Amino acid sequence: MAKLKTIKIFDTTLRDGEQSPGASMNIEEKLRIAKQLQKLKVDVIEAGFPIASEGDFEAVKRIAQTIKGPEIAGLCRASTKDIDRGWEALQYAGEKGRIHTFIATSDIHMKYKLQMQPAAVLAAAVKAVKHARSYTPNVEFSCEDAVRTDLKFLAEVVAAVIDAGANTVNIPDTVGYTIPFEYFNIIKYLKDNVVNIDKAIISVHCHNDLGLSVANSIAAVQAGAEQVECTINGIGERAGNCSLEEFVMTLKTRHDILPFKTNVETTQLTPASRLLTTVTGIVVQPNKAIVGANAFAHEAGIHQHGMLMEKSTYEIMTPESVGLKTSVLVLGKHSGRHAFKKRLEELGYDLNEEQLNKAFERFKTLADLKKEVFDEDLDAIVTDEVLRTEEKFKLSHITVTCGSFAVATATVQMEIDGTSVRTAELGDGPVDATLKAIKKLTKAKAELQQYMVGSITGGTDAQGEVTVRLAEGDRTVIGRGSSTDIIEASAKAYINALNRLHYKQEQLRDSL
Numbered sequence: 370m371a372k373l374k375t376i377k378i379f380d381t382t383l384r385d386g387e388q389s390p391g392a393s394m395n396i397e398e399k400l401r402i403a404k405q406l407q408k409l410k411v412d413v414i415e416a417g418f419p420i421a422s423e424g425d426f427e428a429v430k431r432i433a434q435t436i437k438g439p440e441i442a443g444l445c446r447a448s449t450k451d452i453d454r455g456w457e458a459l460q461y462a463g464e465k466g467r468i469h470t471f472i473a474t475s476d477i478h479m480k481y482k483l484q485m486q487p488a489a490v491l492a493a494a495v496k497a498v499k500h501a502r503s504y505t506p507n508v509e510f511s512c513e514d515a516v517r518t519d520l521k522f523l524a525e526v527v528a529a530v531i532d533a534g535a536n537t538v539n540i541p542d543t544v545g546y547t548i549p550f551e552y553f554n555i556i557k558y559l560k561d562n563v564v565n566i567d568k569a570i571i572s573v574h575c576h577n578d579l580g581l582s583v584a585n586s587i588a589a590v591q592a593g594a595e596q597v598e599c600t601i602n603g604i605g606e607r608a609g610n611c612s613l614e615e616f617v618m619t620l621k622t623r624h625d626i627l628p629f630k631t632n633v634e635t636t637q638l639t640p641a642s643r644l645l646t647t648v649t650g651i652v653v654q655p656n657k658a659i660v661g662a663n664a665f666a667h668e669a670g671i672h673q674h675g676m677l678m679e680k681s682t683y684e685i686m687t688p689e690s691v692g693l694k695t696s697v698l699v700l701g702k703h704s705g706r707h708a709f710k711k712r713l714e715e716l717g718y719d720l721n722e723e724q725l726n727k728a729f730e731r732f733k734t735l736a737d738l739k740k741e742v743f744d745e746d747l748d749a750i751v752t753d754e755v756l757r758t759e760e761k762f763k764l765s766h767i768t769v770t771c772g773s774f775a776v777a778t779a780t781v782q783m784e785i786d787g788t789s790v791r792t793a794e795l796g797d798g799p800v801d802a803t804l805k806a807i808k809k810l811t812k813a814k815a816e817l818q819q820y821m822v823g824s825i826t827g828g829t830d831a832q833g834e835v836t837v838r839l840a841e842g843d844r845t846v847i848g849r850g851s852s853t854d855i856i857e858a859s860a861k862a863y864i865n866a867l868n869r870l871h872y873k874q875e876q877l878r879d880s881l
């Protein structure tokens with residue numbers, strides 16, 4: 370078989386993905402995701418948009434300081450100020466730091482958004498790349514809305530930025546508009562008509578508005594693109610981005626006709642997908658390719674019969690290859706502090722003494738109730754007890770009485786900015802009473818749009834997990850909480866969402 374060409378995986382879960390409606394992550398959560406991306410062996414992690422806010426800057430800086438292996442990219446508009454701020458955060462990654470700068474090149478964007486003439490856009494792009502090059506040789510340039518850009522002008526910009534020193538040139542389908550045949554031709558045109566194209570690699574970045582982002586990315590690779598930008602679970606602006614797991618598994622499964630491979634450790638795909646869901650609260654639909662709950666389930670009798678005879682009758686890839694196994698028991702009631710710490714380290718958590726004590730205490734309580742504790746439980750514990758501790762609103766205690774004859778009553782004690790407060794409320798059922806009490810204490814004005822209950826693992830003693838969606842003005846957030854008690858999980862999810870709303874407001878205040 371011919372040698373397979375390696376395609377670079379540029380993960381933008383922490384930048385484009387975080388722009389998904391409802392998804393916002395704090396710094397600790399971003400760092401946890403980054404550690405999983407490191408395990409997944411992606412080539413580049415786009416960690417954020419450093420000038421967008423203090424929080425984004427800090428996250429990019431921490432990731433640049435901590436993550437070893439992948440390159441770390443930060444997004445910057447084509448302006449000196451953006452690039453200076455970007456490098457301030459990225460410098461800690463040393464030669465692995467990548468400045469990713471961009472400007473729109475389509476007529477519609479130049480005319481209405483930028484209000485700039487094409488010549489001025491070209492000059493700004495070249496100036497930005499040269500400035501970025503004064504910091505690092507690792508510079509990526511993106512022609513925003515490339516798909517709707519005049520092809521001749523696109524080729525002119527690409528040639529100019531390569532001359533200026535960009536070593537990766539991204540041709541994004543920003544609005545999710547193209548189809549595979551057209552996109553193939555755009556990439557092919559650049560390969561054939563830009564004289565210095567061999568001095569840079571072509572990257573693609575596809576949005577999923579028509580459900581074609583993975584197909585388009587594959588067409589681009591066939592035309593000569595060597596880097597694909599994607600996200601875990603395909604999250605991202607609007608309909609999302611090219612899904613990392615779908616793209617990677619397509620190359621792996623069809624290398625008979627696609628002579629390409631990636632460096633991704635595919636057995637880490639399912640853990641990455643689950644972790645992102647735990648952290649953001651954004652669940653994937655059951656029929657989602659690769660990581661959906663039904664992706665490897667065989668329901669029809671005739672299929673089951675075939676599977677028993679020979680797996681490959683209906684299975685084009687194995688569940689093991691994407692890291693899907695029935696949850697393995699990792700820890701139990703008698704597991705000690707050492708085993709607990711070791712497992713957390715294997716999952717990528719590096720906790721200090723105090724954090725470890727807190728998490729261990731919760732683990733012991735859980736292990737008493739639940740007997741078997743799985744990786745998913747540990748992620749939920751650490752997310753609840755450690756990653757979210759610096760927050761404004763915290764739940765201290767909750768007591769609920771309810772039943773067929775009683776009016777549900779909830780007494781909730783919370784800490785708000787470090788001050789202890791308490792109240793009781795009646796409600797239409799225990800969840801209603803609880804949320805009313807929290808609303809009263811926090812003076813929240815947000816509207817509850819969605820409330821969902823699920824379980825982290827199987828069994829009636831499983832931890833329940835509650836996901837809520839809150840909206841205030843034009844902002845929506847998703848909150849998530851877990852506990853073996855679903856009333857407590859509901860309270861935690863609601864408080865988590867309020868903290869995210871608060872964090873978003875703070876970010877908006879200090880953004881430029």
Ligand SMILES: [Zn+2]
Nearest residue numbers: 385543574606
């Ligand atoms: Zn995008």
